[in-house]
Amino acid sequence: MAAVEIAGYKGRTFIAADAVRWGAVFGFAALCFIAGDKHPWLAAYPDSWVVPVADWVNHGMDWFVERFRDGFKMLSALLGMPMHLLQRLLQWLPWPAVLGVFAIVSHRAGGWRLAAFTTGALLYTLLVGYWSEAMNTLALVGVSVPLSVALGFGLGLMGFRWPRFERPLQGMLDLMQTVPAFAYLIPILLLFGFGPVVGLVASIIYAAPPMVKNTMLGLRSVPEELVESGLMSGCSKRQLFWNVEFPAALRQIMVGVNQTTMAALSMVIIAAIIGGFNDIGWEVLMTMRKAQFGQSLLSGLVIVLLAMILDRISWGLAFQDSGPSSRSRRRRYGYPAAALAAVLLSLGIVALIPEIRTAPETWITSPADLLNDWVNFVLREYAAVIEGIKNAVLFYGMMPFRIGLSQSITPFTWGIEMSAEVVAVYLALVGAAAVWCYRRFGWRGIVPVAIFGAVLFYGTTGIPWPAFMAVIALLAFEAGGLSVMALALASMAFILITGLWNEAMLSVYLSGLAVLICCVVGGALGIWAAHSDRVSSILRPINDALQTMPQFALLIPVLMFFQVGELTALIAILIYAIVPAIRYTEHGLRTVPSHVVEAARQVGCTRRQMLWEVKLPLAMPVIMLGLNQTIMYALAMLVIAALVGTRDLGQAIYIALGKADAGMGFVAGLSVALVAIVADRIIQAWSRKRRAALGLAAS
Amino acid sequence: MSSLKTLYSHAAGIAVAFGLGASLSGSAQAADLGAVDEPIRLAMVEWTGARITTEIAGNVLERMGYEVEYVTAGNYPQFTALADGSLHATLEVWTNNAGELYPKLKEAGKIVDIGPLGLETREGWMYPVHMKSICPGLPDWKALKDCANQLATAETFPNGRILSYPADWGTRSVDMIKGLDIPFEALPAGSEGALVAELKAAVQTEKPLVMMFWAPHWVLAEVDVEWVDLPKYEPACTEDPSWGPNPNAVNDCGVSPPLVNKAAWTGFEKKWPAAWEFLKNFQMDAKEQEKLMLRIDQQGEDLEAATTAWVEENKAVWEPWVKAAM
The missing domain is CATH 3.40.190.10 (Periplasmic binding protein-like II)
Known part of the structure; x- marks a missing residue:
């Protein structure tokens, strides 16, 4: 609030120009609404104007595949080789050997606690009967993670060394992370041929970006003095890098490794959709197809546990405190020797008792069935309550946003007819809000009220496209100037002329609503966790699980409770996108410098003031990064949400997949990415501006 | 060729x-x-x-x-x-x-x-047996006309809701609703898992549900369902508007049993x-x-x-x- 006043004061001479711009845009929008009845092309972009970009892409794709297929097939064989070798090895080793080696490595990385965790997790995998599938998954991840890390590190280094390379790199990374993998599965399949290599390539594309970003960030934040002292002591360029810069940046780089590992494991399901590899993702896929909640949760848990093991081990190995020399000798020779002994011992045991070699196929069905029964129980007992919740959320929350109050107020939903009186009441309410905001914030306060008022009345899908484009363009301009506006306009134009406007609007509606809820609920949970260690320690494993658990597994009960439809889709997005909102809010609040907090306390801040006036503003940069990630996650989930029945861009991608229409998939996938990137750029620019206004250093 | x-x-x-x-x-x-x-x-x-x-x-x-x-x-x-x-x-x-x-x-x-x-298949609209008390005229398809209200949901109101195949499997339900001229809307389910989950839930709660489905399918061994009696498919149905109960539209019939090949x-x-x-x-x-x-x-x-x-x-x-x- 203070910021707005300051900005308003400073920009007094520009107020007129600003106000005129908003006035013009609103006038134009109003004109579009009025003229929409007479000129239907304003309300809906005509099909006959659609530019067949998808067809062009398909032609280009055919040409490319025809020409380069052999090269890619060779590459495919090359990539497949280490994976198949690793698969053979892991399958050949009896399970006690693998378990032993993992336990020993875990002990080396994190002591007895980690060793116990790893052993427990692997025993679980064994007991639920997914050992051999889990080994196949490990073979896939065991190749995709090192490749992603190497590729990401190389690209990050290039971005660090040659700043000119950075901008195009950043754009590419954003695309790699936001274009849903389903959109490029068909091209990869055609180029690389059927098999697990397709999943490998897809997971490298998706998992490499965090490595690149963290490598650049880490290397860039190496203190100047450190580099200088290295130069003074006569380091060569190579020495400087490996002995000074790299160790100093290692912590941040390891964050990248961690994120890459998680991302690679979340792609296991994608790899399974292609097939050719009987891995854990395939098992999950089958249970999902049967809508067996318990079973899919138990098998999905194997993926979660594998992710946790790999994550904790890589983290531990990177940040060992180097102990005294006697211990380090044990480390150097003792661990490999123990690992070797474990392998030999298990091979010996297997030679004596061959039955042990084959992992047991037993399947613990009792916990799975118990979970299923529990879901059924809730479903039967609370059917009326669930129905009530569903209808309330749909009638009063979601439908107004989608089709607007103008269409969602009916006797069936709200119990009243949409009469002239109701419109008058609504207009009066909006008017009152506008007046209040004007008094409080000046004319700028009217802008959000007008936008919200129109969206709520006509719905996201009921806004004429020229009006929507004009408002977004001006928002982009206000936030980040001409360059952001140009990006926003170009992106919207692409979506429009490729004929995906309606789908994109549905996506904006669904993910926008989800992001809004994530900010409120996730933000609140993050604040709570930042102030209570107990809450924090409860939330952390839940967050880990939400991120790596195959999402559809969690959706089965949601589907059973709320049926196919947009509410289920919204919940699907929420449970995934809320994680960064929680994590970054907590992290941001916890890293507020303690001396600032102390100073504020001495000045006599109340708890409330401390949070709103001191901690939250200072944590804003981190929270904004969380918002960025929340948006990215929400849009990434559109594809999964399509599995519970949506009609947005995510569904368009599935339809393209079914038709093997690479062009259509590309266009729809790129549209998702563009929505994400535009939203991100506008919000980032706006937050930079605000931070500057608050006098916080831009970081 | x-x-x-x-x-x-x-x-x-x-x-x-x-x-x-x-x-x-x-x-x-x-x-x-x-x-x-x-x-x-x-x-x-x-x-x-x-x-x-x-x-x-x-x-x-x-x-x-x-x-x-x-x-x-x-x-x-x-x-x-x-x-x-x-x-x-x-x-x-x-x-x-x-x-x-x-x-x-x-x-x-x-x-x-x-x-x-040589697998004998079947495809069409079906419903869990408790639907019979909700919509007594079933399995005759004409009964659906009067049951649109019971099957209406927030998303489809005033039309009834028919749960349809995932969008990437085609639009047969939409065509049939148009052809038979019944006040319904087809909602794409998104995936087989979603179809099955909803069927299981409807059986548990005895909620109204009509959905597109196929046989043989394992879930049909677990729940009791019946198929809507639709005019039997003939090629003429999809080509000649005058064929079938609706003289003005094509697709006013059920689905031809899907072919299963090797x-x-x-x-x-x-x-x-x-x-x-x-x-x-x-x-x-x-x-x-x-x-x-x-x-x-x-x-x-x-x-x-x-x-x-x-x-x-x-x-x-x-x-x-x-x-x-x-």
């Missing part, structure tokens, strides 16, 4: 079978086993019915002396694999839900059909002539498949064990197919 090609390759196959078979076993119709030392890779797709079909065929192929490898494969991606020879055959292709890769590759001559599987890599016949002949003869009975589905999905029996036992017990069914091939 493609059919010419198949015809030609058939002729060649029979010629080969004739020459070599005659010298080996003396039987006029017999085919050579071919490359027994190289494994035949069969596509193992994700639904239980197809897995049963594949395991049974594979089991018999092994008894014939072949080496068989089962490779997991997605329903759409498997066809690229068949085209480049990294998979050799797939035994349960539902032509109503095979994506567009299958017809495209077939037309381009990159995969070949081995013929119908498909293979183009080099299959040459490489394993006897296996090819066997797969051509190989048929799957829907009742038998359903029985096995029940045992595997509901009673938790192991897929391999159950199918092996079936092959053991049903020699009379498959031995003639093998005899005709070898």
Whole structure:
């Protein structure tokens, strides 16, 4: 609030120009609404104007595949080789050997606690009967993670060394992370041929970006003095890098490794959709197809546990405190020797008792069935309550946003007819809000009220496209100037002329609503966790699980409770996108410098003031990064949400997949990415501006 | 052109079978086993019915002396694999839900059909039995007209809701609603899992539900359903508006039972002539498949064990197919 006043004061001479711009845009929008009845092309972009970009892409794709297929097939064989070798090895080793080696490595990385965790997790995998599938998954991840890390590190280094390379790199990374993998599965399949290599390539594309970003960030934040002292002591360029810069940046780089590992494991399901590899993702896929909640949760848990093991081990190995020399000798020779002994011992045991070699196929069905029964129980007992919740959320929350109050107020939903009186009441309410905001914030306060008022009345899908484009363009301009506006306009134009406007609007509606809820609920949970260690320690494993658990597994009960439809889709997005909102809010609040907090306390801040006036503003940069990630996650989930029945861009991608229409998939996938990137750029620019206004250093 | 090609390759196959078979076993119709030392890779797709079909065929192929490898494969991606020879055959292709890769590759001559599987199928609108008290006129489709209100939801009001196939499987329900002129809206389910989850939930809560579905399907062994009686499909229904109950529209009828085919890599016949002949003869009975589905999905029996036992017990069914091939 203070910021707005300051900005308003400073920009007094520009107020007129600003106000005129908003006035013009609103006038134009109003004109579009009025003229929409007479000129239907304003309300809906005509099909006959659609530019067949998808067809062009398909032609280009055919040409490319025809020409380069052999090269890619060779590459495919090359990539497949280490994976198949690793698969053979892991399958050949009896399970006690693998378990032993993992336990020993875990002990080396994190002591007895980690060793116990790893052993427990692997025993679980064994007991639920997914050992051999889990080994196949490990073979896939065991190749995709090192490749992603190497590729990401190389690209990050290039971005660090040659700043000119950075901008195009950043754009590419954003695309790699936001274009849903389903959109490029068909091209990869055609180029690389059927098999697990397709999943490998897809997971490298998706998992490499965090490595690149963290490598650049880490290397860039190496203190100047450190580099200088290295130069003074006569380091060569190579020495400087490996002995000074790299160790100093290692912590941040390891964050990248961690994120890459998680991302690679979340792609296991994608790899399974292609097939050719009987891995854990395939098992999950089958249970999902049967809508067996318990079973899919138990098998999905194997993926979660594998992710946790790999994550904790890589983290531990990177940040060992180097102990005294006697211990380090044990480390150097003792661990490999123990690992070797474990392998030999298990091979010996297997030679004596061959039955042990084959992992047991037993399947613990009792916990799975118990979970299923529990879901059924809730479903039967609370059917009326669930129905009530569903209808309330749909009638009063979601439908107004989608089709607007103008269409969602009916006797069936709200119990009243949409009469002239109701419109008058609504207009009066909006008017009152506008007046209040004007008094409080000046004319700028009217802008959000007008936008919200129109969206709520006509719905996201009921806004004429020229009006929507004009408002977004001006928002982009206000936030980040001409360059952001140009990006926003170009992106919207692409979506429009490729004929995906309606789908994109549905996506904006669904993910926008989800992001809004994530900010409120996730933000609140993050604040709570930042102030209570107990809450924090409860939330952390839940967050880990939400991120790596195959999402559809969690959706089965949601589907059973709320049926196919947009509410289920919204919940699907929420449970995934809320994680960064929680994590970054907590992290941001916890890293507020303690001396600032102390100073504020001495000045006599109340708890409330401390949070709103001191901690939250200072944590804003981190929270904004969380918002960025929340948006990215929400849009990434559109594809999964399509599995519970949506009609947005995510569904368009599935339809393209079914038709093997690479062009259509590309266009729809790129549209998702563009929505994400535009939203991100506008919000980032706006937050930079605000931070500057608050006098916080831009970081 | 493609059919010419198949015809030609058939002729060649029979010629080969004739020459070599005659010298080996003396039987006029017999085919050579071919490359027994190289494994035949069969596509193992994700639904239980197809897995049963594949395991049974594979089991018999092994008894014939072949080496068989089962490779997991997605329903759409498997066809690229068949085209480049990294998979050799797939035994349960539902032509109503095979994506567009299958017809495209077939037309381009990159995969070949081995013929119908003989699985009696059914597709159409169905409902859990408790619907009868909600909409008493069922199973007659005309009853739906008066039940739109009971089936209406927030998203479809004032129309009734029919849960339809995922959007990427086509738009048959939408066409039928239009053709029959009933006040309904088809809501795409998004995935098979979503269809099944909703069916299970509707049975638990006795909520109203009408949905597009197909048989044989394992879930039909678990829940009691009935099918909506729709005007029987005829080709004229989709071409001639005057056909059927609605004189002004096409598609005013049910769905033709989907065809289920077997498909293979183009080099299959040459490489394993006897296996090819066997797969051509190989048929799957829907009742038998359903029985096995029940045992595997509901009673938790192991897929391999159950199918092996079936092959053991049903020699009379498959031995003639093998005899005709070898």
